Amino acid sequence: MVNEKLSEPYKEVFMPKSPHLSRTDFVKTTVGVLGTIMAAVVGLPAIGYLISPATKTQESDAWIELGPLESYPIGTPTLFNFTRSKINGWEKTVNSYGIYILRRSEAEDDLLVLSNVCTHLSCRVTWKEDQQEYACPCHDAQFDIDGDVTYGPPPRPLDRYETKVEEGNLYIHFVEA
Amino acid sequence: MVQKVLNWLDERMGLQAIYDTVLDRKVPKVNWWFTLGSASLFLFVMQGITGIFLSVYYVPSPDAAYDSIQFIMNGVAFGWLIRGIHHWGASLMVIVVFAHMLRTYFYAAYKYPRELTWLTGVVLLLATLGMGFTGYLLPWNQRSYWATTVGTEIVATIPFIGDFLMQVLRGGTDLSAVTLARFFAVHIWFLPAVIAAAIGIHMYLIIRLGISNIPGKED
Numbered sequence A: 001m002v003n004e005k006l007s008e009p010y011k012e013v014f015m016p017k018s019p020h021l022s023r024t025d026f027v028k029t030t031v032g033v034l035g036t037i038m039a040a041v042v043g044l045p046a047i048g049y050l051i052s053p054a055t056k057t058q059e060s061d062a063w064i065e066l067g068p069l070e071s072y073p074i075g076t077p078t079l080f081n082f083t084r085s086k087i088n089g090w091e092k093t094v095n096s097y098g099i100y101i102l103r104r105s106e107a108e109d110d111l112l113v114l115s116n117v118c119t120h121l122s123c124r125v126t127w128k129e130d131q132q133e134y135a136c137p138c139h140d141a142q143f144d145i146d147g148d149v150t151y152g153p154p155p156r157p158l159d160r161y162e163t164k165v166e167e168g169n170l171y172i173h174f175v176e177a
Numbered sequence B: 001m002v003q004k005v006l007n008w009l010d011e012r013m014g015l016q017a018i019y020d021t022v023l024d025r026k027v028p029k030v031n032w033w034f035t036l037g038s039a040s041l042f043l044f045v046m047q048g049i050t051g052i053f054l055s056v057y058y059v060p061s062p063d064a065a066y067d068s069i070q071f072i073m074n075g076v077a078f079g080w081l082i083r084g085i086h087h088w089g090a091s092l093m094v095i096v097v098f099a100h101m102l103r104t105y106f107y108a109a110y111k112y113p114r115e116l117t118w119l120t121g122v123v124l125l126l127a128t129l130g131m132g133f134t135g136y137l138l139p140w141n142q143r144s145y146w147a148t149t150v151g152t153e154i155v156a157t158i159p160f161i162g163d164f165l166m167q168v169l170r171g172g173t174d175l176s177a178v179t180l181a182r183f184f185a186v187h188i189w190f191l192p193a194v195i196a197a198a199i200g201i202h203m204y205l206i207i208r209l210g211i212s213n214i215p216g217k218e219d
Helices: A002-014 A023-056 B002-013 B015-022 B032-054 B065-074 B079-106 B115-137 B142-156 B162-170 B177-209
Strands: A060-068 A078-088 A091-103 A111-115 A126-128 A133-135 A149-151 A162-166 A169-176
Touching (some): A023 B032, B002 B015, B065 B079, B142 B177, B162 B177
Antiparallel strands (some): A162 A169
16 A cells, blocks of 8 residues: 555655556466466367367268169059168267158159158158148148158258169169268 | 455355355364375365366266377377376375374374364275276276276175175176276266365364364374
8 A cells, every 4th residue: 555655646756657566467467367368278178178079070971772763653652661771979879860752753763762850850751642742740741752841840852862773773872960 | 346246246155254154264283194185075076076167078988988088198298297187196195195194193183073074084085096996997998997806806705705796897707898987987977076075074074073183292
C-alpha cells in the first residue's frame, strides 16, 4: 500500500511515459497466464481422450456378391440380408444390412439396388407388394418403387448401390463411411 | 465485474466466511512434513478424476477387461497418460499417506484433543490400502490375477472364519468374473465413498482444532 503511493511520484519523475504496473497487477497477470497454460495442458488431453474414438472412424468399401442374377424375380423388389464386421475399441462389432434388389427387365444392367435404411432416422423400410411402395414403420414414411419419397419426413430418396454382373453373379459396391 | 459477481455470491453464500475459516487459519510454525496431508488430498482428487476418465473405456468383465485396457493404452488419445497417472499416483498415494501417518506419530500430533483426527486417519489409511488391493486386480493380467489369488488366500488363513471371509471377498470359492465385478464396485463406489466421508470428518476436525505445534524439548 505504502509502496504504491510512493511509486506514483517516482513514475512521474523517472519514467514519465512508462505504463504503471503495480506489483499486485503483475502477480495477477502472471497467475492468470500461467493458470491458463496449466488448464490447457491438463484440459486438452482430457478432451482429446474423450473424443478420440470419434476421430478414428474408418471407411471401408467392398464388392459384395449377391448370388446368381437369375434367382431374383423380375418386377418385384427382393430383400437380401448380409452382415459386415469391424473392430470397435476392444470388440468386434457385427452389423447386419438389408438391401432391396429390383430387376426391371431381363437385361443385365436394368437393375435398381436400394438400401432398406430410411433416410429420415435409420429405421428399416419394408416393401409392401399390395401398395407398391416401401413403408417405414417409425414415422409412416413412404417411398415409391424407385426409392423416391412419396410421403412423410425423409429428406432424400433411399440410398442406391452401384451394381455389376460378372459371370451371371450380381455384385453391389458397398461403401461405409 | 468479477468483484461484483463475487460480492453477489458472497452476500448469499458467505464465501468470505468459508474462505477465512478454511484457508485463513492460524497455524504454528511448521515444516515441510506438514504438507503431506494436503498432498494426500491432492492425490485422492487426482486419482478420482483419472479414475472417472478411465471408467469411460474400462469394462470390468473377464472377456473385455484386458482388451479394454489395451485399447486405452494404444487406441485412445492420451489414454497412456491418464492410466499412467492413475497407476503411479496409486503407488505414490500409499507412500504419501503412510508418511503422513508417520509424521503424525513422531510429532505426537495424535494426542488430546486430536484422537478422532487420528482415528479417521486410520480409516483413511486402511481404505487407501483397500483401494490399492482392489485396483490391482482390475487390469486382469497374470500378475493381478495371481496377486489377488494370494491376497485372498492370506485372508483364508484366519482361524475359523477365514475360509468364509475369502469366499465373501471372491464372491464364491473361485477367483472369477464375480470377483472382478465386486472388486470393481468396491474400487469405484464403496471405498471412494468411505474415503470422501472420512476426509470430510478429518478436515472438519483439523479446521476446528487446528494443527499441533512441533513438540519442543520440554514436551
